[in-house]
Amino acid sequence: MKEWQTFVRKFSDMKEGKRELFIKDLAEGPRKYDTTHVIAKVSRKKTAVKNPDKLWLRSESGIRYPEPWYISIEKELPEYVEGKPWTSVFDALDVAERQHSKSK
C-alpha cells in the first residue's frame, strides 16, 4: 500500500469524501516528497475507498495525526491551483472544489 502525506491547518479541517488536495509521495528514494495535485476520495475508514493508499495528515505546525486516513486518487491535476501570490492555497482549493462540483 502506497503512502502519501498532506497538510491541513487543523486536523478538523479534513473532511471525508471527494477532495481536491496536494499530496506528497512518501516512497523512499530521491523523489520522496514529490507533490501531486489530485482529486481523490478520502476517508478515515480503509473500507470506504477502493484500492486505498494510506494518507497521513500533518497540521500547520507539522504535527502528524497519529492514525492514517485512506485515499484513492481519481484524477491528477496540474502542479498548481489558480490563485494570486500570497493568498491561501487552502482557499483556492476550496474554490476549485466548488467549481468541480458545479460542473458535474
Next chain:
Amino acid sequence: MSYKSHRDFFEVLDKEGELARVKKEVNWDVEVGAIGRKVYESSGPCLLFEKIKDYPAGFRISNGTTGTWPRVALAMNLPKNTSVRDIYATYEKRLEKKIPPVTVGNAKAPCKENIMLDDKVDLYRFPAPMIHEGDGGRYIGTWDAVICKDLETGWQNWGMYRFMVHTKNWLTGWPQSTSQFAFIFNRSYRPLNKPMPVAVVLGADPMSHIIATAPIKPFEDEAACVGSFRGKPVDLVKCETSDLYVPAHAEIVIEGEVMPDRIAPDGPFGEYPGYRSGTMSNGIAVKVNAVTYRNDPILTMIALGTPPDDSSIAASLSAAVAMKKGLLRHGVPVTDVYVPPEGVTHLIIVGVKKGGAEIAKKVLDYFTLRRIMTNKHIVVDEDVDVFNMGEVLHAFATRCHPGRGIFYEHYEGRSNSLTPFYSPEERSKLKGVSVVFDSTWPPEWPPEIVPVKASYKTIYSAETQAYVEKNWKSYGITKK
C-alpha cells in the same frame, strides 16, 4: 585575501579548524538536518557532508558556513577572535563604500559548468534536504541569495527567502508579503499579470549571503556592497533564461518565474525565530526553467531553528547596523544598537546618549513606521555596554519603571507573521504590537539624585581604583 566562492572560503575554514568533513554516507532525509542542528547547538564547526544517500559522488551539502561569530569574522577577512563590537564596526565602515560588480561571460563562470534547460530540468537531481521532521517539504533554498529585478529602474534586488522543492520543475517559497521581493513583484509584475523572473543562488561567496540577509534600502545594489567587503568587484554572469545577473562562482543557480496567477503549498518550516509555527500555503509558486551548476556542486543548507545559527548571527549583524543608521536619521541619539542572536531579531537593544520617555517613544516610532520585523526594544543609557547582555538585563531590571517606562504601538498589515506568539488571526491580518522598555534614567532628574551604579568602575574614584591597582599584588589575591 578575498573569497570568490563558497569553496575558497572552505579552504580557510579548513585551515582555521572551523570545518568538519563528514565522509560517512548520510541521508538527505532528516539526518543531515539533525546533525546540523546538533552541531549548531554546541557551537560546533561548519559541516561539509561529502556522501549523500541516493546521490552520485561529488554532490555535497554544507551547513553553518558563517554560523558563529568567529566564522563571520573570517568571512570578513578579520582574525577569528575579533570581538562582536569590532565585527559590527568593521561591517558598518565597509558598507559605506561600494564597489560595483563586473560581468563575465559563461566561459569564466564556473556556475555554467553544467546547464539543465526546460524539459531537462529536474530538481530531484540535487540532494535537497528534508531539514526537520514534519516540514512541508525539501527546502533547497535556506542559505540562498534570491535575485529579482524591478522593471522600471532595472534595480536587481538580493534577498534571502525560503524555497521548497514542489515537483521536479516547480518551487514554492515564502518571501514575506512585506519583503522587498514582494515590493518588486507588486510594483512591476502584478499590474501586468506577468511572471517575474527570479534566480535562487546557492553557494556564493560568504558575504553575498550575509548581504542578502541585510535590510539594504530599496534601489541600492547589494552586489556593490559585497564588492566593498571583498575589496574587489563581484563577478556576475547573465542567467540563461532571463536578464538577471548572478554570482559567477556560485555552486547552483535555479532560474525560474514567479507565477502571477498560480500558487501551490509551501511550508510549514522550522524557521529563524526557532519554531515551526503556522506559516504555510500562503506564498508563491515558481516554474523552474533552468538550473546551472558547478561540477561536484555543494548545496548550502542551514538547519534553521533555535539560535544561534547562520540566520540569527547574520541578522544580528546586518540588521543592527541598518537600525543604527535609521535611528540616527530619525533623530535618536544612538550610541550603539545590538541585536542579540538569542533574540532572533524580536529583541533589540538600543544605547542612547540621552534617554527618557520622549526618546524611548521615538525609538518605538522608528521601529513601527514601515514593515515591522521586531517587537521588543530595550533602550539603555550609554554607560551600559549594549553588547553585554548581563549589563543590559541589569539596566532593564533596575531602571525600567513598570508604570511609566513601557510604551506600546499596535498596527495592522505590517507585522512579522513568523512571530510565534501571534494568534492565527493576528498572523493572517499581519496585526501586531511592539513595545519599548525605557531603561534609562529620566533626563529631568538632577544629576545629584541619579542613582550611582555600585560597580568597581563607577562607585569608586579614579584615585581609589589606582591605589587598589597599584597594591593589587600585595593583597595576595591570585585571580585579578
